[in-house]
Amino acid sequence: MILVLKIGEKKGEAGIFNESLVEKNDFKVDKTLSAKALEEIDELLKKSNILAENLKGIILSVDPNTFTSQRVAVTIVNTFCLVHRTPLASVSEEQTLEKMFEAGKEDLEKKYLKPIY
Secondary structure (H helix, E strand, C coil): CEEEEEECCCEEEEEEECCCEEEEEEEECCCCHHHHHHHHHHHHHHHCCCCHHHCCEEEEEECCCCHHHHHHHHHHHHHHHHHHCCCEEECCCCCCHHHHHHHHCCCCECCCCCCCC
C-alpha cells in the first residue's frame, strides 16, 4: 500500500493505493496543518486497516506557492519516512491523487525532500 498526500493552498487530500484507490480523505489546510495532516494520515491508515510501518511508500505533492504548508508537509513526510524507513517520491502538484500515484510509484526511493524557498 502507498500513501499519496497532496497539500494545496486551502485543501489537502490523502489517499491509500494498492493498484487503485482504496480509501481517501479530504481536509482543510489552515494554521493547524501540522496537527491536522498527522490526524488525517492516522485516520486514513486506521480506516484502511494498515499499520504505518507496512506502507510501501509515500508520494507527496505540495503547491509551491504555499511556503508554510510546503515546509510543514515536507517535514512530516521526511520524518515519517525516516522513522519507518519508507521510500518517498514527489510529483507535480497539478494532478489528481490517481495521476500522482501513477507518476510516483516507479520513482519511490529512500531519500529526503527539501522545501523550495
